[in-house]
Amino acid sequence: MIPKDHAAKVWEKNGQTSEFILLGVSDLTHYRIPLSLLFLIIYLTTLAGNLLILFLVNSDSHLQTPMYFFLGNLSVLDTSIPSISVSHLSFANFSGKIPVLYSTCLAQVFFFSWFAYTEFFLLAVMSYDRYVAICLPLHYTTKISIQLCIQLVSSVWIFSSAYSLMHTLCTLRLxxxxxxxxxxxxxxxxxxxxxxxxxxxxxxxLIFVVGIPFALIAFSITFLSYVYIFKTILRIKMKDGRQKAFSTCSSHLTVVFLFYVTTFFNYIQPKAEDLLVGRLVSILYTFFTPLLNPVIYSLRNSELKGALCRALVKGKRIVSS
Structure with missing residues (x-):
């Protein structure tokens, strides 16, 4: 347990706090070690799943398409977000001592805001990609090129980093x-x-003038893309055609749903008297969404399954030779 007066004894220099105390699960004495081990297992599983997708996307020529280029970037985000929190907290909670230096805390604010905001816009870009693939299939190769994908993704990463940096600099004055x-x-x-x-x-x-309007733009792009996608799918007369069209976007739609639902409950939820409720929602948002994303894409995507089989066959050949 962390002493109750620990926060009051935090060393200050020039009127500024030198460290913060993360509550985590340190107050749940009997469950601290099991939960810490669970977090560590989830983190390692998340790393393995997303790194596997990155490996397949970069090594298999059949996956060198815009959709999998975006998926590779999503895997980078799903690897980075839990690395900010889970890896640190698993070891810290295990020992029961979780002080975080002021500089480390600011770094977590910067990187988490950067990655979370990047995922907002990346999902919007991926939604537009699915819209063109389903609603304008004959124009897909002309409208969605690798060069355009690189430009869009680079813009998303750069803009999100600038926005996060502004917030971090404003936090320095607090x-x-x-x-x-x-x-x-x-x-x-x-x-x-x-x-x-x-x-x-x-x-x-800064949140209300910059953050919320751009988040609404990303949401609008995602929402409108799927409105047109569903309209196009419903116009398809053949049942097999509708199923094939829906299968091309079902994985992404599931990921979008998970991301927005967990984000909504994490930030829009009313302040609960029991802090445990808020922490459970934070676990769902930070821990399980990055874990489920590779599972969803792996189970519902035949091309990824095929790439994995080809990689395993190639590996067996290498071993046998």
């Missing part, structure tokens, strides 16, 4: 007085803003 305990598994932007005892007007202004 002052933290008495409370330095974060009721979560890693440092999040909203939690730091709520903990601050200084003026947070600029931080909220």
């Amino acid at each position: 002052v933290f007085c008495d409370s330095t305990t974060i009721p979560g598994f890693f440092c999040e932007l909203y939690q730091l803003i709520e903990l601050s005892c200084s003026d947070t007007y600029l931080n909220y202004l």
Whole structure:
């Protein structure tokens, strides 16, 4: 257990807090070690699944298409997001001591905001790709080229990093007085803003003026793309044709649904008196979505299954030779 007065004894330099205390599961004394081991297993499984997809996408010539280029970037994000929190907290919770340096906390804020915002726009780009593939199949090769994919993905990564950097720089001006305990598994932007005892007007202004409008744009692109996709699928008279068209976007649609639902419950949920509820939602958002994404694509995608079989056959040949 973390001493209750630990936060009050945090060393301060020039009026600024030097470290924060992540609550994690440290207050659940009897479940701390089992949960920490569970988090570590989930993290390693997530790494294995997403790295396998990255390996297949980069090594199999049949997967050198725009859709799998986007999927490779999604796997990078699903590997990076839990690496910010799960790997650190698994070992920290295991020992029961989870102080986080101020600089480390800011780094977590920057990288998590960067990766989360990038995933918003990447899913929107992937939705547009599925829209062109299903609604405009004859124009797909002219409208969606590898060069355009690289430009779109690069723009998404650069814009998201700039937005996250603005938030991180604005967070530097915040002052933290008495409370330095974060009721979560890693440092999040909203939690730091709520903990601050200084003026947070600029931080909220940046969220409402820049963050929310662009998030709504990404959501609108995703939503409208699937509206047109469903309209096109419903016009197909042959049952086999409808199933084939839907199968090309079902995996992505499932991932989009999971991402938006968990994001909604993580950030839009009312403040619960029991902090455990908020932490359970955070686990679902941070831990399980990156774990489920490779599972969804692997189970529902015949091309990935074929690439895996070819990789296994090739590996057996190498071993036997």
